[in-house]
Structures are given as C-alpha cells and as structure tokens.
Amino acid sequence: MALLFVPVAIISAIGALLAASLVFAERVITNYGDVTLDINSGEKKIALKGGGSLLETLTAQKIFIPSACGGRGTCGYCKVRVLEGAGQLLPTEEPYMDAKERTLGIRLSCQVKMRSDLKIEIPAELLTIKEYLCVCDEIIDYTYDMKQFRLRLPQGQEMKYKPGQYVQVLAPHYEKSSEEVYRAYSISSDPQDTSAIELIVRRVPDGICTTYLFDYLKKGETVKINGPYGHFYLRENNAPIIFIAGGSGIAPIKCMLHHMKNAGINRKSIFFFGVRTTKDLFLVEEMEKMEDELEQFTFAPVVSQPEPESEWKGATGRVTEVAGDYLKKQSDVSDYEGYLCGSPGMIESSIEILSQFGITEDKIYYDKFS
Amino acid sequence: MTFGNHMLHLLVVLFAAIFTDNILLARFLGMCSFLSVSRQVKTAVGLGFAVVFVMTFTIALDWLAYRFVLQPYGIEYFRFILFIIIIAAFVQFIEMAIERYSPVLYQNLGIFLPLITVNCAILGASLFMVIRDYNLAEGVVFGLGSGIGWMLAIVSMAGIRERLNHARIPKGLQGPGITLIIAGLMALAFIGFTGVLSGQ
Numbered sequence: 001m002a003l004l005f006v007p008v009a010i011i012s013a014i015g016a017l018l019a020a021s022l023v024f025a026e027r028v029i030t031n032y033g034d035v036t037l038d039i040n041s042g043e044k045k046i047a048l049k050g051g052g053s054l055l056e057t058l059t060a061q062k063i064f065i066p067s068a069c070g071g072r073g074t075c076g077y078c079k080v081r082v083l084e085g086a087g088q089l090l091p092t093e094e095p096y097m098d099a100k101e102r103t104l105g106i107r108l109s110c111q112v113k114m115r116s117d118l119k120i121e122i123p124a125e126l127l128t129i130k131e132y133l134c135v136c137d138e139i140i141d142y143t144y145d146m147k148q149f150r151l152r153l154p155q156g157q158e159m160k161y162k163p164g165q166y167v168q169v170l171a172p173h174y175e176k177s178s179e180e181v182y183r184a185y186s187i188s189s190d191p192q193d194t195s196a197i198e199l200i201v202r203r204v205p206d207g208i209c210t211t212y213l214f215d216y217l218k219k220g221e222t223v224k225i226n227g228p229y230g231h232f233y234l235r236e237n238n239a240p241i242i243f244i245a246g247g248s249g250i251a252p253i254k255c256m257l258h259h260m261k262n263a264g265i266n267r268k269s270i271f272f273f274g275v276r277t278t279k280d281l282f283l284v285e286e287m288e289k290m291e292d293e294l295e296q297f298t299f300a301p302v303v304s305q306p307e308p309e310s311e312w313k314g315a316t317g318r319v320t321e322v323a324g325d326y327l328k329k330q331s332d333v334s335d336y337e338g339y340l341c342g343s344p345g346m347i348e349s350s351i352e353i354l355s356q357f358g359i360t361e362d363k364i365y366y367d368k369f370s
Numbered sequence: 371m372t373f374g375n376h377m378l379h380l381l382v383v384l385f386a387a388i389f390t391d392n393i394l395l396a397r398f399l400g401m402c403s404f405l406s407v408s409r410q411v412k413t414a415v416g417l418g419f420a421v422v423f424v425m426t427f428t429i430a431l432d433w434l435a436y437r438f439v440l441q442p443y444g445i446e447y448f449r450f451i452l453f454i455i456i457i458a459a460f461v462q463f464i465e466m467a468i469e470r471y472s473p474v475l476y477q478n479l480g481i482f483l484p485l486i487t488v489n490c491a492i493l494g495a496s497l498f499m500v501i502r503d504y505n506l507a508e509g510v511v512f513g514l515g516s517g518i519g520w521m522l523a524i525v526s527m528a529g530i531r532e533r534l535n536h537a538r539i540p541k542g543l544q545g546p547g548i549t550l551i552i553a554g555l556m557a558l559a560f561i562g563f564t565g566v567l568s569g570q
Contacts, residue, residue: 007445011452014439018459029466090477113473 038119039063040127054080054118055110063122064129064226066168067182071110078109084119086112131226132157136217137196142282145203146248148188149213151223152196159227163191163234163259164252164339166367167227169199171209174216183209184229186341186367188251190258197225200251232341232367234259239337239363240268244323244350246342247275250283252367253341261293270298270326274319274346278303278310300326320346324353334358340366380511383504387515393491394523395553395560400491404524405549414528416475417486418521422514424464424486425495428457429513432496433506446500453496454487461487491520527552 032050037057039046046061055071055078058064069075076096082105089097093108112118134151141147153159159167168182189198204210217223234256243253250273260267275281280303287299302319306312315322327333338354340347347366354364393399400421407417432453440446465483469476476483486492495516499509530552539548 006443007448010439010443010445011448011455014435014452015455018455022459022462025463026466029470088474090474092477115470115473 032115035114036117037061037114038117040121040124041119044127048114050114050116052114053110054082054086054107054112054114054120057114058109062131063127064131064168065109065122065126066184066229067110069110073108073111076108079106080109081105081121082107082112082118083121085116086118087115128160129226129229130159131224132159134196134223134225136219136221136223139217139219142200143280146200146280146282147203147214148198148200149217149223150189150196150198151225153194158194159197161187161191161197161228163187163255164232164365165228165230166232166252167197167199167225168229169209169213170224170226171212172224174212176211177208179208181208182226183207186230186232186249186252186255187228188254190262191255192258192262200248200254202248230367232339232365234265234339235337235365237337238267239335241270241339242323242327242336242354242359243269243271243339244319244342244346245271245273245340246319246346247280249341249343249346251341253339254283254286256339257287257290257294257297260297261290266295268296269294270300272300272302272319272323272326274302274304274322274342276304278306278312318349320349320353323350324356327353327357336363338364340364344368380507383508384511384515387512388519388522389560390563390566392519392523392560393495393516394520395557397494398557399494400489400520401553403485403489404520404527405546405553408524408527408531408549411525411528411532414524415521417483418517418524420464420468420483420486421489421491421520422517424457424461425492425517425520426510426513428453428460428492429496429499429509430506431456431460433499433504433509436500437506449497449500450493453493457492457496458487491516523556526556 030051034047035050037046037048037054038044046057048057053071055065055067058080065078065080067075067078069077071078073092079096079101086105086107089102089107090111093111096108097106132153134153136149137152138150139147140150161167164186166184166186168184171177171181171183173180185199185201187197188200189196201210201213203214232252243256245253253271257271259265260269271287273287281301284299284301287301291297291299300315300322302315302317302322303312304316304318306316327336334357336354336357336359338350338359340350342350347368351361351364355361387393391397394401394404403417408414432449435452435456436446436449440449440452461484464486465476468483495513498516499512502512504512527549531549534548543551
C-alpha cells in the first residue's frame with residue numbers, strides 16, 4: 001500500500017505546488033494596476049483596473065461603440081482612434097485597416113487591452129449614444145414574416161435621433177441562444193412621438209435576434225436597446241429625392257417622411273418600395289395617405305414576382321430597374337439625392353443605376369447592414 | 371577534467387545538439403509545428419525563440435526534479451508524467467508573460483504557444499537527458515542546443531517556403547507534399563554533419 005501511496009503523493013504534491021505557483025504568477029503578471037482612460041483630451045477621464053479590453057471598458061462606462069461580433073475581432077466596426085498607450089497594431093486588426101487609418105492610429109477597440117494609461121478620441125456623436133431599458137407595448141403583424149415592434153422609452157427619457165438612424169437591440173440569453181447579441185434595426189416611427197420608437201423587423205430564418213423578437217418577446221416585456229447610430233439621415237437642402245427600399249428597408253424612409261411632414265419640407269420626392277410578391281406588401285395605405293399630406297411625394301410600390309391570381313396593377317420587375325425607367329423619363333436628374341435601404345445587393349445595383357444617370361456617390365446615402 | 375576540458379566538452383554537446391544530432395532533422399521530433407508554423411520567417415523565429423527558451427529551462431527543472439525527487443524515492447518510472455506536468459506549467463507561465471510583454475508575438479504565435487506543451491521535441495530532449503545521464507550543466511547546454519537546432523531548422527524551412535510562394539509547383543505537390551520533400555532534403559543535408567563531432 002505504502003509502495004503505491006508514496007509515489008502518488010509525491011507526484012500530486014508537485015502538481016499542487018506547480019498549480020499554486022501558477023496562480024501566484026497570474027496574480028503578479030496579469031495585474032496591470034490602476035490605469036486611466038482619457039477620452040477626447042480630457043473631456044472624460046476614467047480611472048480603472050487594467051487588463052480588460054478597451055471595448056469592454058467603454059461599454060461598462062455606457063459609451064457604446066458599434067460592434068456586431070461582440071468583441072471577437074471579426075466585424076471591424078468598433079474602430080476608435082488611440083492617441084497613446086495601445087502598442088503596436090495586432091495581426092488580428094491588420095485586415096480592417098487601410099494605410100490612412102494606420103497613420104491616424106485607428107484601432108479595433110475590442111483588440112486593444114487596457115495595459116497602461118490610454119488616450120483615445122471618439123467622435124462626439126458616439127458620446128450621445130445611450131442605453132435604454134424599453135417596454136414593448138405593441139406588436140403589429142404586417143405580413144407573414146414582417147412585424148412592427150413599438151418600444152416605449154423609460155419615463156422622462158428621450159432619444160435624440162436623426163430620422164433614418166438605427167438602434168441596436170439586445171437579444172438576451174434564451175432557449176435557442178446561449179450568447180447575448182446586438183442587432184441593428186432602423187427606427188420607423190414618427191419623430192414627433194418622443195415617448196417611444198418603432199422598429200420594423202423581417203424574420204430571418206434561424207436569426208438569433210429575430211427569433212427572439214418574433215417567438216419569445218411578449219407585449220409588456222422589457223427590451224434593452226442602445227443608440228442612435230448611423231449616417232443615414234435626411235440632408236437639409238432642396239434637391240429632389242429618390243428613395244429606394246426593399247422589404248423592412250421601408251422603416252427609416254417612413255421615419256424620414258414623417259419628419260418631412262412635421263417640418264413642412266416640401267421637396268419633390270418619389271419612393272420606390274420593392275417587395276417580392278403582393279403578400280409581402282405592407283404600409284401601402286399609410287404611404288398613400290402620406291402622398292396626400294406631402295404635396296410633391298409619390299409612392300411607387302414595385303412587386304418583382306406578382307402571383308398570377310393577385311391582379312396586381314402596379315409596377316412589376318426589380319425595384320432598381322423600375323427606378324431606372326422613372327429616371328429615364330425625367331429631363332434632368334443629376335441633382336437628385338438617393339436614399340437607399342435594403343439588402344447589400346439591392347444597394348449595390350441601386351448605386352450602379354443612379355450613377356448611370358449622373359447622380360454621384362456623394363449624393364447617395366445608405367447604411368450597410370449585412 | 372580540467373576547467374578548459376570541461377568547457378570544451380560542453381561546447382561539443384552544444385554543437386552536437388545543434389548540428390550532428392539535430393533533434394528535428396536527425397531525430398524527427400517536433401515535426402507537427404515544424405510543418406504547420408513554417409509559412410513565415412517572422413512567426414517561425416518567434417516560435418523558435420519560445421522553444422529555445424522553454425527547452426532550456428524545462429530541462430533544468432526536469433533535471434532537478436529527476437535528480438532530487440524521482441531518484442531518491444526510486445520512482446524514475448514516473449518521469450513521463452512529471453516532465454509533462456512541469457513542461458505544461460512552464461508553458462502556461464511563459465504564455466502569461468508573453469501576453470503581457472509582447473502582445474504582437476502573442477497574437478502571432480496564437481494557438482501554437484499552448485501547443486509547445488505537447489511539442490514532443492521538448493519532452494524528447496528531457497528524456498534524452500535522462501538516457502544519456504547528463505549532469506545539470508550538460509543538460510542545460512543540451513537543451514539550449516536542441517532548441518537552437520530546432521529553431522535553425524524551422525527558420526530555414528520558413529525561408530525556403532517563403533521563396534516557394536513564387537515558384538511554380540505542380541498542383542499535386544503544393545502544400546504539405548512539397549514541404550515534406552523539403553524536410554527530407556534538409557535532413558539529408560544534415561546527415562553531412564555526421565561524425566564531425568561525437569558528443570553523445
């Protein structure tokens with residue numbers, strides 16, 4: 001017995017000794033002490049314990065940097081400018097940086113660790129991004145795979161967004177998803193209504209967030225969102241507008257139209273709204289009402305594959321082609337502004353068609369979701 | 371043995387470990403990372419240094435554990451387990467240190483740093499140390515030499531493979547095929563050193 005016991009005890013003791021020294025080493029080596037984070041040269045100074053990633057640190061401080069992948073370094077959205085203290089660009093960041101960004105010191109905040117005092121620069125508009133704990137107080141079915149969610153903002157809080165911007169919705173842990181994810185959805189509601197925002201969401205088969213919204217979220221439950229984000233908003237000028245959207249891409253455009261009505265903006269505008277079948281059409285009455293309220297606004301729904309039995313009388317074909325045909329009939333179209341929202345494919349072919357008519361890319365606005 | 375003779379002997383052990391008895395090209399230990407991390411010279415150099423470092427220090431630790439724990443109790447047969455535990459702990463330690471002091475190297479080595487734990491060249495060197503009955507100084511020098519030899523081999527391989535990127539290689543030979551043939555040719559070249567030194 002002793003013959004067996006002694007060797008086993010010795011080996012175990014050595015193992016325990018090594019484990020203990022590793023724990024000790026971890027305490028010493030991975031202890032970065034207290035560091036300070038300086039945002040926009042002194043605008044905000046935060047003292048904290050070092051070691052975590054910059055993105056985590058900023059999120060904990062309620063400063064929301066857009067990030068779609070949750071800090072794995074695969075989406076490339078969480079760029080911030082680091083002036084001091086981040087060390088060299090890591091191989092994981094290299095694919096997302098062009099030469100100009102490298103010289104500016106742009107980094108992926110999820111890859112930068114808080115190892116020493118850090119000086120960073122964040123665009124002022126990101127500092128206005130806040131987190132809101134909303135209550136879902138209405139869910140409307142538009143079509144078989146399209147719903148509208150009305151999220152009431154906490155009492156006394158207001159979200160100052162530009163019509164066309166989007167928010168990120170947090171899908172919490174639920175039965176079918178073990179991780180928390182954020183997904184972006186455009187605000188569709190009337191900006192005049194400051195007590196709530198509305199989102200139009202199309203169900204994505206097996207999508208983590210849309211499954212949560214469609215199958216799990218019930219009226220009266222709370223939803224965590226943050227925002228607003230995005231550079232897709234109505235520019236202030238008098239140029240005629242061509243809106244092109246597909247499916248749930250109608251959301252930000254609906255918001256812009258509400259804004260035009262509220263502010264009395266009477267610009268010449270036409271909205272090409274593309275869907276696949278007549279079953280996918282929704283919000284048609286609201287848009288027709290909008291035609292009455294906005295003097296120079298035209299709504300042009302386009303169905304790409306109308307069912308033979310549907311007796312669809314409107315335009316058929318691809319929404320981008322129908323928009324192209326319209327532009328062909330206009331005398332001078334180069335002063336138009338293009339506002340696009342839809343799938344990356346739709347946006348790409350829209351840009352192609354608009355630029356054929358002399359509408360330059362600096363006058364075409366969109367936010368890319370994929 | 372005089373001091374000078376002693377030093378000469380250590381030098382012979384060192385050079386034998388690097389050239390004539392190269393742990394990779396003569397003993398074929400540590401082939402896995404040799405084949406998979408030899409695409410870029412930069413990464414190969416990083417991994418090479420990590421191996422040199424880990425090998426030198428683990429041989430010293432293993433020697434101490436063998437001499438002062440296993441031998442007195444007559445449980446030398448436990449050396450495999452004990453050596454592996456020591457190597458694993460040491461690599462963990464190195465990983466922490468590299469992450470702290472050289473994030474770029476840490477990101478470059480990626481998964482291969484923890485994989486040093488199961489790099490058979492490391493365990494192999496410690497086991498040779500036992501078989502050849504080295505003393506501590508000889509063991510450390512042998513570990514250092516083996517590490518340098520391993521690094522020499524992987525860095526040369528990475529250099530060759532970087533140039534291969536511009537070469538036209540028949541489709542069927544691309545990737546692992548040509549790499550194994552090169553490894554074979556390199557091993558043949560190292561056979562040329564046989565008999566130059568006899569340190570074992």
